[in-house]
Amino acid sequence: MAITVSAAVLLAVILLILLRGGSLRLGPALAAVAFGFFLASTGIAPTLTNAFNAVADAVRGINF
Incomplete structure (x- = not known):
């Protein structure tokens, strides 16, 4: 669970940086968020979770 929250926070920070930098507009960003939200409710969600x-x-x- 900690990895999922960390990944969500990391992706949110990346999204905010792209929005602030002008590389990504609000419309496509909202579409990407909606896609992720709906993807999480499909049958592929456990497979993606296992892969991550x-x-x-x-x-x-x-080891470094």
């Missing part, structure tokens, strides 16, 4: 968790586990396993 696997990537997070792989990154966490890297």
Whole structure:
């Protein structure tokens, strides 16, 4: 759960930076948010969650 919240916060910060920088307009940003919201309620949501968790586990396993 902590990874999901962290990813959501990171993506929100990126979205705000793109909006403030003028690289992204409000309309497309809202469309992307709506797409993500509706995608989360489909059957592919558990697969995406598992994929993101696997990537997070792989990154966490890297020793510097």
